[in-house]
Amino acid sequence: xxxxxxxxxxxxTKLNPRERARIVRIEGHEATELAxxxxxxxxxxxxKQRFPSYIVQTDEAELALEPAVARKIFVLRL
Amino acid sequence: xxxxxxxxxxxxxxxxxxxxxxxxxxxxGRVVLIGQANVGKSVVFSRLTSRYVTISNFxxxxxxxxxxxxxxxxxxxxxxxxxxINSTYASTEDERAALRVLQEDSPELIVQVADAKxxxxxxxxxxxxxxxxxxxxxxLNMMDECERKGIYVDADILSKKLGIPVVQTVATTGAGLDGxxxxxxxxxxxxxxxxxxxxxxxxxxxxAQRSTPGETQKLETRTKWFTFLALFGSLLHLExxxxxxxxxxxxxxxxxxxxxxxxxxxxxxxxxxxxxxxxLPVLVPVLWAVGKDHGFNERFGVWARQVLPGTLILVVTxxxxxxxxxxxxxxxxxxxxxxxxxxxxxxxxxxxxxPSGFLNDLVVGQYGVVSMGIAYAVAIVLPVVSTFFIAFxxxxxxxxxxxxxxxSDRLLRAMGLHGKALLxxxxxxxxxxxxxMTTRILRSKKxxxxxxxxxxxxxxxxxxxxxILGITSGISLKALLIVFGTVASQLVFVGxxxxxxYPGQRSSFVLEVPPIRYPDWKNIxxxxxxxxxxxxxxxxxxxxxxxLALFVLDKLQLLGKITSxxxxxxxxxxxxxxxxxxxFLVGFLRRDYGAAGLFDLxxxxxxxxxxxxxxxxxxxxxxxxxxxxxxxxxxxGLWKALGMIAFVFVYAVCVGGVLNWLLHTFxxxx
Numbered sequence: 126x127x128x129x130x131x132x133x134x135x136x137x138t139k140l141n142p143r144e145r146a147r148i149v150r151i152e153g154h155e156a157t158e159l160a161x162x163x164x165x166x167x168x169x170x171x172x173k174q175r176f177p178s179y180i181v182q183t184d185e186a187e188l189a190l191e192p193a194v195a196r197k198i199f200v201l202r203l
Numbered sequence: 204x205x206x207x208x209x210x211x212x213x214x215x216x217x218x219x220x221x222x223x224x225x226x227x228x229x230x231x232g233r234v235v236l237i238g239q240a241n242v243g244k245s246v247v248f249s250r251l252t253s254r255y256v257t258i259s260n261f262x263x264x265x266x267x268x269x270x271x272x273x274x275x276x277x278x279x280x281x282x283x284x285x286x287x288i289n290s291t292y293a294s295t296e297d298e299r300a301a302l303r304v305l306q307e308d309s310p311e312l313i314v315q316v317a318d319a320k321x322x323x324x325x326x327x328x329x330x331x332x333x334x335x336x337x338x339x340x341x342x343l344n345m346m347d348e349c350e351r352k353g354i355y356v357d358a359d360i361l362s363k364k365l366g367i368p369v370v371q372t373v374a375t376t377g378a379g380l381d382g383x384x385x386x387x388x389x390x391x392x393x394x395x396x397x398x399x400x401x402x403x404x405x406x407x408x409x410x411a412q413r414s415t416p417g418e419t420q421k422l423e424t425r426t427k428w429f430t431f432l433a434l435f436g437s438l439l440h441l442e443x444x445x446x447x448x449x450x451x452x453x454x455x456x457x458x459x460x461x462x463x464x465x466x467x468x469x470x471x472x473x474x475x476x477x478x479x480x481x482x483l484p485v486l487v488p489v490l491w492a493v494g495k496d497h498g499f500n501e502r503f504g505v506w507a508r509q510v511l512p513g514t515l516i517l518v519v520t521x522x523x524x525x526x527x528x529x530x531x532x533x534x535x536x537x538x539x540x541x542x543x544x545x546x547x548x549x550x551x552x553x554x555x556x557x558p559s560g561f562l563n564d565l566v567v568g569q570y571g572v573v574s575m576g577i578a579y580a581v582a583i584v585l586p587v588v589s590t591f592f593i594a595f596x597x598x599x600x601x602x603x604x605x606x607x608x609x610x611s612d613r614l615l616r617a618m619g620l621h622g623k624a625l626l627x628x629x630x631x632x633x634x635x636x637x638x639x640m641t642t643r644i645l646r647s648k649k650x651x652x653x654x655x656x657x658x659x660x661x662x663x664x665x666x667x668x669x670x671i672l673g674i675t676s677g678i679s680l681k682a683l684l685i686v687f688g689t690v691a692s693q694l695v696f697v698g699x700x701x702x703x704x705y706p707g708q709r710s711s712f713v714l715e716v717p718p719i720r721y722p723d724w725k726n727i728x729x730x731x732x733x734x735x736x737x738x739x740x741x742x743x744x745x746x747x748x749x750x751l752a753l754f755v756l757d758k759l760q761l762l763g764k765i766t767s768x769x770x771x772x773x774x775x776x777x778x779x780x781x782x783x784x785x786x787f788l789v790g791f792l793r794r795d796y797g798a799a800g801l802f803d804l805x806x807x808x809x810x811x812x813x814x815x816x817x818x819x820x821x822x823x824x825x826x827x828x829x830x831x832x833x834x835x836x837x838x839x840g841l842w843k844a845l846g847m848i849a850f851v852f853v854y855a856v857c858v859g860g861v862l863n864w865l866l867h868t869f870x871x872x873x
Contacts (some may be wrong), residue, residue, distance in 0.1 A: 134361065137661065154714070155711050157290065158289065158711075160287075160290065160327075161239075161289025161290035161324075161325060161327075161328075162289060162713060162715060163321060163324035163327070168323075172511065173400070173505075174505075174508065176510060176512060177609060177610060177612055177613050178609045178612050178622065178637075178712065180508065180609070180716065181848070182325075184320070184321050184322070184323055184324070184440060185318075185320035185321050185352060185354070186318075186320075186321050186324065186714070186715055187716040188609070188713060188714070188715055188716065189508075189605070189609045189612070189622065189713070189714045189715075190711075190712065191612060191621065191622075191711055191712035191713075191715055192714055193711060194711045194712070194713060
C-alpha cells in the first residue's frame, strides 16, 4: 500500500474537477462514516466540484464533503 | 448512560406526524425495513401498509420508527419503518433508533431496501446486517433509475450467492411490490453470516471471553452482532460503544487490547474486500457498463450546487415561492376566505341567529371563538400554510434542498452548524415544531442545541412567513428586506455567539446528494393534505382556546390591566399601539396566531409602516409557541428549554426596541 513517502499519494483536495483517483487511505474518525457512504480504501472516485463544498462521485452516488474531511482522504491519481 | 436512555425514549415516542394505530404485537411475525437513507424505505412501507408516512427526496426524512400492518392471505404481519443507516455502527440518534429495533424488537425478518444503482454500498450493508443472524430479504429499489442509467443487476444470481430472496422494485409506482409481499414470509438467513472472512471476529471474541468472562456473558446471543458493530466502526469508537452505550467498559478495554496486537485497519479492509470480491463478479456488468443519460435533470442538479448558477436558481425559486405563498395564498385566498366568506357570511349569519349579549360576544364578539379563533385559523393561516406546504413539498421531492445545503454549508459552519442543518431550518419555515424534531439528524449535541435555539428564536413558521410576505408586499420591498435582514442577521449573530459559547465540536459535513427528480404530484398533494390535516388538528383548538382566553380576560376586566401594564414596553419601547398586547398574548399560544392578529390590525389600518415592520420582527423573534416549547423540553431537557425561552423573549423585545429607535432616529421612509 502507498504511504506518505510516495509522491503520487495526495489528499483529495489536490485533485482538479473531473480528475479520477483511487482512495488509498482515510485518516481520522470520519473514516467509519465515509465507509458507510461507500468511500474507503480501494474505491475509485471522481471529483466533480471543489467549491463551496467538495463533490465526489463513487459508483452512482454523489457525496458532498467539507474541505476538512476531503483533506483526510488520500488518493492515487488514475 | 445518557445516550442509552435517550435512544430508548426515541423508540417509545408517540409520533407527532402520523397517528399510530396501536402497535400491539401481531401473531404472525414482524418485518423491519432497513437500509441507507433516501433509498425508499418509507415508500415501500406506505405501499405495503397503506399507511401514510412522510416521503421526500432528502436523506434523513424519517427520524422515527413507524409501525404498520400488511395483510398476507388473511394473516397480519407487522411492518416497521426505520430511519436510514449507513452501517451497523450507529452514529446519530435516528440511526441508533433503527438498530435498536433489530436488537430489542426481535424481528423475524429484515427487509433491506437498497438503491440498485449503488450495489457496492448496498452489499457492504448486507454483509453487516447478515451478522445479526436474522433472516433477510434484499429489495433492490429504484430499478427505473437503474435501467435509465444502463445498469443491470442479475437478481437471480445475487439471490443464489447471498442465499436470500432478492426482489426488484420501483416503489414509487408500486412495480415489484407484489413480489416483495410474496417473500415476506421467507425465513432464509444470508450466507454472508459467519462466512470465512469473519473468523477474526470469533478470535476477538474468544480473546475477550478469556479476559472478561463476566461482561462477555451479558452479550450472550447478541455477541456476534455487538462485536460487529464495533469492528465495522473503528477502534476509536470501541470505548464509546461498549463503554458508554452498552455499559460494558471492561469489555471495551479487552477488545482494545486484542486489536492493539493485530493490524486492525488492515484486517477490516481485507475482510470487506474479500466479501466484495466474492460478490462483485456477479455485478461486474452492473458496475462498469454504465451508459449514462445526461438529461436536463442531471444538468440542473449540477447547476443548483454551483455558486453562481446556484444563487440564481435560489433567487428564482424564492420569488416563485413568494408568488405562490405571499400573493396567491396571503392575498388572493385570504381575501376570498376572510372578506368573502367569514366577514361576509359566517360572522353576520351567526350574529343574526345568536341572541345578543353573552353568547353573541362569546362566539362572534371582538374576541369571539368563531370571529377571531376560527376565522384566524381557517381564513388567514390555513391558505398561507397550505400554499407553503405545496411549495415546500415540491422542493423537498425534487431533490433541490440538498443542493441548497451545499450552498449554505459555509455560512452555517460559521454558526457552529453545517449544511445538513439546512433541512431543519427550511422545514422550520413550514412548522418550527416539526423541524425541531428533525434536528435529530444532526450528529453532535452542540449542533442540535444551536439548531433548536435558532429555530426557536428566529425561523418564522409558514403562517408567519406568509403574513410577513402578505403585509409587507402592501408596503414596499424595502420593508420586506428590513424585516428579513434584521431577523436573518440576528440568526447569524446569535448562531455565531452560541457556537463560540457552547462547548463541544460540530460534526463534519458529509451529505449524499440525491438525483434531481420530477416530483410526483400525487405525493405532493398527499403530503400537503397530511400536513394540513396535522396543522388543523394542532392549531384549531389552540386558536379557539386563545380567543376564549382573551374573551374571559376581557370580561374580567383583566385584559385592560395587562394591556396597560405592558404599555411601557409595547407603546414606549416598541412604539406599537396598545391593542398589540393582545396580539403578543395569543402569540404565546402560537406564533402564527400572533401573526394573524397583526395582519388583522394592519388590515384595519391601525398600524403605520414602521409599526408593522417592528411588530413583525418582534413577533418573528418572539417566544416559541406552546407546541414547540414542549418539543424543545422533550429534546433538550427542561432547564435548557426554559433558558432558551427566557433569552428569546428578552432578546426579541430588545431587538424590536433598537429597530424602532433606529427607524425613527434615521427617519427611514418605508
